[in-house]
Amino acid sequence: MVLSKKQKYVFLTFCLLPTFIVFCIFTVYPMIGGLYYSFFDWSGTSSVKEFIGLGNYQKLLSDSVIPKAIVNDYIFVFVKVFGIMILALFFAVALTQLRLKEAPFYRIVFFFPNIMSVVVIGILWQFIYDPNIGIVNGILRTMGLEEWTRPWLGDMTWALPSIAVPAIWAGIGLFMLLLMGGITDIPKNLYEAAEIDGASEWQQFWRITVPLIWPQIKTSIIYIVITSLNGSFVLVQVMTAGGPGIATEVLGSYLYQKAFEDFKFGYGAAIGVLILVASLLTVIVLQFLLKKEKVEY
Amino acid sequence: MNIIRTLSGLAVRIPLLIWSFIVIFPLLWMFIGAFKTNAEIFASPWALPEKFNFQNFLTAWTDYxxxxxxxxxxxxxxxxxxxxxxxxxxxxxxxxxxxxxxxxxxxxxxxxxxxxxxxxxxxxxxxxxxxxxxxxxxxxxxxxxxxxxxxxxxxxxxxxxxxxxxxxxxxxxxxxxxxxxxxxxxxxxxxxxxxxxxxxxxxxxxxxxxxxxxxxxxxxxxxxxxxxxxxxxxxxxxxxxxxxxxxxxxxxxxxxxxxxxxxxxxxxxxxxxxxxx
Known part of the structure; x- marks a missing residue:
């Protein structure tokens, strides 16, 4: 394009500036503000905003809910990564390798929960677990396993796994499709050659499929970890609000309760910073752990 | 060889079908439940409603x-x-x-x-x-x-x-x-x-x-x-x-x-x- 310098900069300003301004106001400022507020003791009314330095962070260290919430956050991460990856990988291999006629049906069905609202998923599963009208206890009763029935979400030990199940339920489809994309790109002759060399299907899976779709596996794991650390509290807040007691509390739901229910905004902001630090550190560690030479045949 | 193929096809299909059921059933249960009266929901979570009425939808839409x-x-x-x-x-x-x-x-x-x-x-x-x-x-x-x-x-x-x-x-x-x-x-x-x-x-x-x-x-x-x-x-x-x-x-x-x-x-x-x- 032949534009004078001035015209070019006017055009660039037109393209970039308005967007950048709203982005700074509604995305950058709140994030920096989150850091800033974490140094104050503040109940929301501006008259009693007191600078307390690292006071909120000291309080984080002595708050007994925090370690529990961190552990729960990482339990979710592990359960989701393993649950989703194992099932998604199995389904992806099944749907690509064995040319099933009804494959499109499974793809459409498995993906659908990915686009459902977390609130709807949370409420729906709350009723699936309902002690009286729920499906889970209903199935157990018809199978004669009356003693296994329990109020799943009200049970100190079972509440957390009960929330992890819908998280996996809602997550599989996307990652299955992601992995399927990788598998269909693997040249067919690699499998033919392996077959001739007498490699079993299991060996083919570990020696050919897994190494060649490693980039997709890695992306999926990192994506699951980030979205879980930054977002699994929505399901928690909808289904149990952290209860019973603090059995299912995670950092995000605790932040919401502290800030918007107890009006301890400074402390809430400090929890937000903790979530930021945790998720950035986790991603760095993951990048390092999942580093693996790229395989090419 | 053919039998093995059919069998392995079946072995793969079972988990796929089970998961389809796990995805579809809650949604179906939700849709059917929307047409039931409370008494029907409590009587049996499984049964179909006696007649499909839209009262629940109207109540949700206006009263809630x-x-x-x-x-x-x-x-x-x-x-x-x-x-x-x-x-x-x-x-x-x-x-x-x-x-x-x-x-x-x-x-x-x-x-x-x-x-x-x-x-x-x-x-x-x-x-x-x-x-x-x-x-x-x-x-x-x-x-x-x-x-x-x-x-x-x-x-x-x-x-x-x-x-x-x-x-x-x-x-x-x-x-x-x-x-x-x-x-x-x-x-x-x-x-x-x-x-x-x-x-x-x-x-x-x-x-x-x-x-x-x-x-x-x-x-x-x-x-x-x-x-x-x-x-x-x-x-x-x-x-x-x-x-x-x-x-x-x-x-x-x-x-x-x-x-x-x-x-x-x-x-x-x-x-x-x-x-x-």
Whole structure:
């Protein structure tokens, strides 16, 4: 394009500036503000905003809910990564390798929960677990396993796994499709050659499929970890609000309760910073752990 | 050999069928429950309703504010998606096609902001809107939704704009078209499918959004579906109005199902590409 310098900069300003301004106001400022507020003791009314330095962070260290919430956050991460990856990988291999006629049906069905609202998923599963009208206890009763029935979400030990199940339920489809994309790109002759060399299907899976779709596996794991650390509290807040007691509390739901229910905004902001630090550190560690030479045949 | 094939096909199909059942059954249960009376729900969670009546839907829609919330959700979804495009298209074009100092820095600022948990910004955002007197305002909520998806939309649009041949722009320049004309009359129509993909994904997230709406909206008349559903759930618990609750869930899900059946390809492509980023 032949534009004078001035015209070019006017055009660039037109393209970039308005967007950048709203982005700074509604995305950058709140994030920096989150850091800033974490140094104050503040109940929301501006008259009693007191600078307390690292006071909120000291309080984080002595708050007994925090370690529990961190552990729960990482339990979710592990359960989701393993649950989703194992099932998604199995389904992806099944749907690509064995040319099933009804494959499109499974793809459409498995993906659908990915686009459902977390609130709807949370409420729906709350009723699936309902002690009286729920499906889970209903199935157990018809199978004669009356003693296994329990109020799943009200049970100190079972509440957390009960929330992890819908998280996996809602997550599989996307990652299955992601992995399927990788598998269909693997040249067919690699499998033919392996077959001739007498490699079993299991060996083919570990020696050919897994190494060649490693980039997709890695992306999926990192994506699951980030979205879980930054977002699994929505399901928690909808289904149990952290209860019973603090059995299912995670950092995000605790932040919401502290800030918007107890009006301890400074402390809430400090929890937000903790979530930021945790998720950035986790991603760095993951990048390092999942580093693996790229395989090419 | 044939028998082995059939058997292994069966062995693979069983888990696939079980998972299909696990996905479909809760949804089916929800739809059937929406047509049942409370007595029927308690009598047997499995049975079909004696007759299909729409009373639960009417009750949810009028008495429990789901109707208002539905309209509000439509509003923020439409306005949010539109604003997001208005902000993202020019920026994506400038970042993809123009050479200037700071190009990389701006792009990386947008992209890296996607890594930062949005929870961190909620408290300042709440007070910012409080100061601007914009709490409980659906226009403000739409704007915030739009801004929150600018980086993702820019990211999708840039990948589509990369495929627009530069010769077209050069030819248009020779014909005397200015940069604004090229952007809006040449490039924008050519990246239509990128715009559709990004917009569908944005619209689904805005439709489903819950937490920002919970924090930033206050009156019941302003609630969007997520918040209204949560409220309906709490009320349904006290009043045991399960059928109404199921009907409300259906109202929230049906537009997504329609969207999914029409735009399935776009949704799948956009989401898998978005994850790869």
């Amino acid at each position: 504010n789901i109707g208002t919330a539905f309209v509000n959700s439509m509003f923020v979804t439409a306005l949010g998606s539109l604003l997001c495009l208005v902000f993202s298209i020019p920026t994506a074009y400038a970042l993809e096609r123009m050479r200037f100092k700071g190009n990389e820095i701006i792009l990386n600022t947008y992209l890296s902001s996607m890594m930062i948990p949005s929870v961190l910004g909620w408290i300042p955002l709440f007070f910012l809107l409080l100061k601007l007197n914009l709490l409980d305002n659906l226009w403000a909520l739409s704007l915030i939704y739009a801004v929150s998806h600018i980086p993702f939309t820019i990211f999708i649009l840039i990948s589509f704009m990369g495929n627009v041949p530069k010769e077209l722009e050069e030819a248009a320049t020779i014909d005397g078209m200015g940069p604004y004309g090229i952007l809006f009359k040449i490039v924008t129509p050519l990246v239509k499918s990128g715009i559709i993909t990004a917009t569908i994904l944005n619209a689904i997230s805005f439709w489903n959004e819950y937490f920002l709406a919970l924090i930033l909206l206050q009156q019941e008349s302003k609630n969007t579906l997520g918040v209204a559903m949560d409220l309906l759930k709490t009320n349904a618990k006290y009043e045991s109005a399960w059928g109404v609750l199921f009907a409300g869930l259906c109202i929230a899900v049906i537009p997504v199902i329609i969207f999914y059946s029409v735009f399935q390809r776009h949704i799948v492509k956009g989401m898998t590409e978005g994850a790869i980023k």
